[in-house]
Amino acid sequence: MKHSISIDTYECNGCGSCVEICPEVFQMDENGEKAVVVNPSPNITAQVEEAAAYCPSKCISYVHDQP
Template sequence: MAKKVTLDQEECIGCQSCVEICPEVFGFADEAEKAFVIEGSDGDNPCAEEAAAACPVACIEVE
């Protein structure tokens, strides 16, 4: 079963580290100054877990 990636936008501080590490899975909303999970992205991508581990506020979950 494919892994699901979630990002709590209320907790996101907009550092963009996830976008830099894994642009295939994460995007950045300039207006909201928050990251988001790209719809239809592959949660099995190894960089998704790397991005979750790098998040300074731990608002990304890969399950």
């Protein structure tokens, strides 16, 4: 099954928590102000779920696309 993951960059406060938890999917942008998704269709691992759960702005979302 395919997935897609995204960040609402308006809501992102740049805390870096998601990057610490799951750097394979999330990195900070070149200014270090917002997180960006570097792997937009990852397998949804425990780390991805944890990053979304711990995001203080609740701005990480992922959907399970139809195969």
